[in-house]
Amino acid sequence: MSDKVLLDYGSGGRASQRLVSELFLKHFDNPELDRLNDAACLNLQGPVAMSTDSFTVDPIFFPGGDIGQLAVHGTVNDVAMLGAEPQYLTCGYIIEEGLPMADLERVVASMGQAARHAGVYIVTGDTKVVPRGTVDKIFINTTGVGRIVADPMPSGERAAPGDxxxxxxxxxxxxxxxxxxxxxxxxxxxxxxxxxxxxxxxxxxxxxxxxxxxxxxxxxxxxxxxxxxxxxxxxxxxxxxxxxxxxxxxxxxxxxxxxxxxxxxxxxxxxxxxxxxxxxxxxxxxxxxxxxxxxxxxxxxxxxxxxxxxxxxxxxxxxxxxxxxxxxxxxxxx
Amino acid sequence: MSDKVLLDYGSGGRASQRLVSELFLKHFDNPELDRLNDAACLNLQGPVAMSTDSFTVDPIFFPGGDIGQLAVHGTVNDVAMLGAEPQYLTCGYIIEEGLPMADLERVVASMGQAARHAGVYIVTGDTKVVPRGTVDKIFINTTGVGRIVADPMPSGERAAPGDxxxxxxxxxxxxxxxxxxxxxxxxxxxxxxxxxxxxxxxxxxxxxxxxxxxxxxxxxxxxxxxxxxxxxxxxxxxxxxxxxxxxxxxxxxxxxxxxxxxxxxxxxxxxxxxxxxxxxxxxxxxxxxxxxxxxxxxxxxxxxxxxxxxxxxxxxxxxxxxxxxxxxxxxxxx
Structure with missing residues (x-):
């Protein structure tokens, strides 16, 4: 692979496949993602929490973290706030053409590590590469689902006088x-x-x-x-x-x-x-x-x-x- | 609201709330979204398909469609390709500061209409507004889930000689x-x-x-x-x-x-x-x-x-x- 992210890597063709297998699968490795279907097949039972967040933080690396781990933490936390156990994440990358491949790998590796630490699988994803100047470096969307454990569920409208x-x-x-x-x-x-x-x-x-x-x-x-x-x-x-x-x-x-x-x-x-x-x-x-x-x-x-x-x-x-x-x-x- | 999208609308504060209630809730109206929790609570049973896609199409309006409806169709289709019934979508908007509000409303309205037509609920979302020049107009991520109806499930590895x-x-x-x-x-x-x-x-x-x-x-x-x-x-x-x-x-x-x-x-x-x-x-x-x-x-x-x-x-x-x-x-x- 090139040392910069090329438009080709978002084409959906062979270059995209290489990016997925040599970078994303390497760091996100899990049985469901490995199937590489357009959608993942999950086993979920009963009430499920679902949350989505897009991450556009600037700079993408900062003391204490980076955009990759932030994208895991943010969505894991939103799902967990319903008293749910986050189980599965999706990730959508939008990458600016020309981003150093080393930066992308650092973000993806950090994201994989954060997911393992949180105990969630990244089960399906999408990668777009857009021409220089149409996005600033890298934006990541994550969407998470997981079964709700708490009953009744914690919710923003349940604060009661005396609490x-x-x-x-x-x-x-x-x-x-x-x-x-x-x-x-x-x-x-x-x-x-x-x-x-x-x-x-x-x-x-x-x-x-x-x-x-x-x-x-x-x-x-x-x-x-x-x-x-x-x-x-x-x-x-x-x-x-x-x-x-x-x-x-x-x-x-x-x-x-x-x-x-x-x-x-x-x-x-x-x-x-x-x-x-x-x-x-x-x-x-x-x-x-x-x-x-x-x-x-x-x-x-x-x-x-x-x-x-x-x-x-x-x-x-x-x-x-x-x-x-x-x-x-x-x-x-x- | 202003006739242009301002950075304030992505702040998470009162201006964000106005954008959500006056625009997104108006066009995506459904009981789960109306709760406005950080995550949605869904009832899902058994095997579930999940898929994500980010949409960066340029131009955002084109003969036969626009980025809003495309974001519904694309993810609905990816979920349905597993022999599943798409039920719920999330949406993540990343909007460039200064986008005409009329363009945003046209995209959101079109997205709402496409979702109703497909029979899916947009249950939770996220809106970021980023400074001029850091994204080109508007990017949308959608993630969809739905129960798998087909058994066995259609899958990319099941093509057999003679088919x-x-x-x-x-x-x-x-x-x-x-x-x-x-x-x-x-x-x-x-x-x-x-x-x-x-x-x-x-x-x-x-x-x-x-x-x-x-x-x-x-x-x-x-x-x-x-x-x-x-x-x-x-x-x-x-x-x-x-x-x-x-x-x-x-x-x-x-x-x-x-x-x-x-x-x-x-x-x-x-x-x-x-x-x-x-x-x-x-x-x-x-x-x-x-x-x-x-x-x-x-x-x-x-x-x-x-x-x-x-x-x-x-x-x-x-x-x-x-x-x-x-x-x-x-x-x-x-």
Whole structure:
């Protein structure tokens, strides 16, 4: 194969086949993909969660991750947020003609490794190569399916007054890393993306606590936007303690220099968990026992007052409304 | 909403929500999508087919179709080729900042209509807006799932010596249309894309004929490439009568002027059907009774000789090898 990605590799002909067999099959190896039919045949039973996400992150390599593993983590997490066990992923690559083959291989290898780590099979895919200038380097779509384990299923509309609002870890790491890398900023301390597949931890949680009300990952739009979405869907209010929200000092520092608010920055390895008050301690215990939930903490409660609104209790005891993100803070964050 | 697509619409915040509710929900309306969770919850039983495809066609509007309906047809067809009933689609939009909102609405409306016509629900989606110049107008990924009806399942490796090779209609219409439109060529007669969802016809076929060996749509790479793929997977040969392959005179004319071979051009509403000799007549009858299979015909047979190779019997009775497409004939055809 050439050391650059050629248009030929997306033709559907022999050159495409070589790309698939020498690159994708090598890194994604599993029995279903190996059949190379136009569609994969899966065995699924009962209620199934399905989610899709396109990844356009710029740059494609960043501290703590790359677009390949991000494409696995993002979709695995979206499926898992329904209390489901992600089983199968599809992947669609759109590649710019001329991309160094070494970059593509690095992305594909990283994606294969992330899939093995999450315990999902990449069962079918599609590769398009488009002329120079019609896409920026590489965009990846992943779609995931998996059986729903939790019953009842956690869902954005199930937050109930009195529930505890828990957060699995620090906010803003991914968003600040992408912005910093893109703009060539050097932070004094090392800031890196938190991107990770949360499915193993989430499954443990819904298996041990059968009544988790809401699971949601604060990605684009950040914690503030996601909490508002839940408040609106659940027709309930929320009261969040500002000082309880964990933010790494180096992230807080970077944000304050750049005028960014970490509550609006994307996270790619964190989740919000809303449970009945009686289950809060147990949920925190399960989360903290896992490396991906080590900094888990309670950040507030669901209230009957102010349905659809999120109030932030400030360090001095005042209260202010925490609004949803209005427009775009940072494009191409994921 | 603005008359142009803004970066804000892909932010994950309030502007994104407006785009989703005022555009996507309006045209894709169905109970599962309306829940707006990060993932959809589906009820699937038993063996399920899953397929993904990214669409980058240029231009996004062309005679006979547009990128929105093509994104439905393409994935519906790939799922149906396993003898499955496509039920649910996801869609991932990547949109260039500044795209006229009217163009986006036209694409989304067309996609919604194609989905209703095919009888599939678009159950979950994702929208990214990327800065001007980082994608050309609009790319769409669709991923589809549906229960497999045929047992045994048609598959690329099941062509057996003695089987009849059938084709549902004319070759080259889509590929020549895209090339002609892109290059601003005017053909004397109207050439238009054949893009269509074949699932209703394919389901009728596998329900009435329980032993269809292979179903495959000759998209990128065209008929020649797809026949070669089947020959290789099935470890069988094929003998195809060149004069039996239907090509519209206006497509043949356009190809001869441009130096293109219709056997290597993409089709988006046609399929190859390989059945035991005894079922050939019945299969043709079912195909011809449907508007999408009106021109169905037998083009050849599977042979024990020359495994992995496709021979073309020329009008003068000679034989030549029909090779797979090597590189790229036309980029961004789908």
């Amino acid at each position: 505890a609002v828990l957060l699995s870890g620090t906010m803003g790491d991914h968003g600040l890393t992408i912005l910093g890398t893109r703009e060539g900023l050097s932070f004094e301390a090392k800031v890196q993306s938190d991107c990770a597949s949360l499915n193993h931890l989430l499954l443990k949680l819904v298996r041990e606590l059968p009544d988790v009300h809401v699971l949601r990952d604060p990605t684009r739009g950040g914690l503030a936007t996601t909490l508002n979405e839940i408040a609106i869907s659940s027709k309930a209010g929320m009261e969040i303690e500002e000082t309880a929200i964990p933010v790494r000092p180096e992230v807080a520092g970077g944000c304050s220099v750049l005028g960014l608010d970490p509550l609006y920055l994307a996270n790619e390895g964190k989740f919000i968990c809303i449970v009945p008050e009686k289950d809060a301690e147990k949920a925190l215990e399960i989360m903290r026992a896992d490396a991906l939930g080590h900094d888990a903490c309670r950040i507030g409660s669901v209230t009957a007052e102010n349905p659809g609104k999120v109030s932030l209790v400030t360090p001095l005891g005042g209260k202010r409304l925490l609004n949803m993100l209005e427009g775009e803070q940072l494009p191409r964050i994921c | 009849a090779v059938l084709l549902s209609g004319t070759m080259g219409d889509h590929g020549l249309t895209i090339l002609g439109t892109r290059e601003g060529l005017s053909f004397e007669a109207k050439v238009q894309s054949d893009c269509a969802s074949l699932n209703h016809l394919l389901l009728k076929l596998v329900r009435e004929l329980p032993d269809v060996h292979v179903l495959r749509d000759p998209t990128r790479g065209g008929l020649a490439t797809t026949l070669n793929e089947i020959a290789i997977s099935s470890k069988a040969g094929m003998e195809i009568e060149e004069t039996a392959i239907p090509v519209r005179p206006e497509v043949a004319g356009g190809c001869s002027v441009l130096g293109l071979d219709p056997l290597y051009l993409a089709n988006e509403g046609k399929f190859i059907c390989i059945v035991p000799e005894k079922d050939a007549e019945k299969a043709l009858e079912i195909m011809r009774a449907d508007a999408l299979g009106h021109d169905a015909c037998r083009i050849g047979s599977v042979t024990a000789e020359n495994p992995g190779k496709v021979s073309l019997v020329t009008p003068l009775g000679g034989k030549r090898l029909l090779n797979m497409l090597e590189g790229e004939q036309l980029p961004r055809i789908c």
